[in-house]
Amino acid sequence: xxxVLPPKRQTVVDRLKRRFELYRKHQNACLPRFEQSANSLxxxxxxxxxxxxxxxxxxxxxxxxxxxxxxxTYKESVSDGSKSQLFYCVLKIVTKTVD
Numbered sequence: 001x002x003x004v005l006p007p008k009r010q011t012v013v014d015r016l017k018r019r020f021e022l023y024r025k026h027q028n029a030c031l032p033r034f035e036q037s038a039n040s041l042x043x044x045x046x047x048x049x050x051x052x053x054x055x056x057x058x059x060x061x062x063x064x065x066x067x068x069x070x071x072x073t074y075k076e077s078v079s080d081g082s083k084s085q086l087f088y089c090v091l092k093i094v095t096k097t098v099d
Contacts, residue, residue: 005013
């Protein structure tokens with residue numbers, strides 16, 4: 001296949017080559033701007049993700065602390081209650097033996 005084309009077809013091929021060249025130049029001009037804006041967007045999203053992760057871990061730690069505090073106060077109240085019940089039972093036994 002040769003480079004010899006009819007004149008009509010040659011003009012069409014030349015126009016296509018120029019169009020492709022313009023597209024290529026435009027693409028090469030826009031690519032650095034796109035990469036820069038994409039990188040800044042990715043960085044922003046990464047910062048947001050880190051912030052959300054931090055907030056999640058903080059809230060999780062708060063819940064765990066609150067839960068352990070609640071559990072500790074429950075244990076203390078149960079142990080105090082059992083002590084008072086024991087004291088009451090001993091008092092009852094002592095009073096029965098005295099009577």
